């Protein structure tokens with residue numbers, strides 16, 4: 001049986017924002033919390049200006065990380081070889097950090113940006129964490145005394161998990177799902193997105209993600225409608 005899942009609204013205000021802006025500008029991607037990384041560092045090694053501003057290297061010596069879906073330690077390798085611009089005021093981080101999860105997986109984070117923000121992606125060969133390989137996101141950095149704290153947020157969690165099974169307002173798939181909806185009352189709702197899972201594994205992924213994001217959603221599966 002093919003189920004279709006409705007996500008009526010993250011919040012009423014999200015719809016208001018969408019209605020106001022959909023004609024003039026695209027909606028920004030949604031972010032969801034991934035992890036907080038706390039890393040200890042040595043004082044910076046000054047490499048100097050070889051033509052790209054003042055290059056420094058900040059070795060990472062260890063630390064820890066945690067979030068709703070993964071936690072563990074920061075390995076004492078890698079670092080940040082970012083540089084200051086010619087004015088000495090804009091720092092552009094360029095970092096690689098290796099995480100080790102509590103259950104033994106290694107994850108490489110690569111991040112670049114303009115302090116205090118970075119964009120990042122992740123890389124791991126672990127099957128259990130392979131979903132991280134499709135994640136990109138943004139992070140905000142807090143610099144401490146020989147340590148940094150980085151909060152990492154990822155883009156469009158559902159779209160990353162179920163790439164071909166999610167449709168957003170304005171698309172053909174979205175319209176088709178909406179017009180096929182059996183209840184006139186429910187059809188008056190304009191969901192933020194519609195998930196069309198094709199297996200129970202998809203349903204489980206979507207429900208986990210939606211629950212974690214704490215958004216309201218409704219499920220349509222035949223005539224059995226559950227609401228949360």
Ligand SMILES: *[C@@H]1O[C@H](CO)[C@@H](O)[C@H](O)[C@H]1NC(C)=O
Nearest residue numbers: 012015016017018019188190
């Ligand atoms: C948003 O647009 C839909 C469809 O055009 C409409 O039914 C709904 O009332 C609007 N919501 C708000 C908050 O303006």
Ligand SMILES: *[C@@H]1O[C@H](CO)[C@@H](O)[C@H](O)[C@H]1NC(C)=O
Nearest residue numbers: 102103104105126127128129
């Ligand atoms: C992957 O997760 C499953 C289920 O939680 C667990 O049994 C298994 O040991 C994990 N695999 C590794 C390599 O950690």
Ligand SMILES: *[C@@H]1O[C@H](CO)[C@@H](O)[C@H](O)[C@H]1NC(C)=O
Nearest residue numbers: 040041143144145146147148
């Ligand atoms: C990290 O830096 C902060 C701010 O300077 C400092 O208060 C804190 O003690 C440091 N934490 C560790 C574990 O080094």
Ligand SMILES: *[C@@H]1O[C@H](CO)[C@@H](O)[C@H](O)[C@H]1NC(C)=O
Nearest residue numbers: 169170171172173174175176
């Ligand atoms: C979806 O429906 C909207 C509103 O009825 C319409 O403006 C839009 O062109 C449709 N999009 C597609 C791809 O059919």
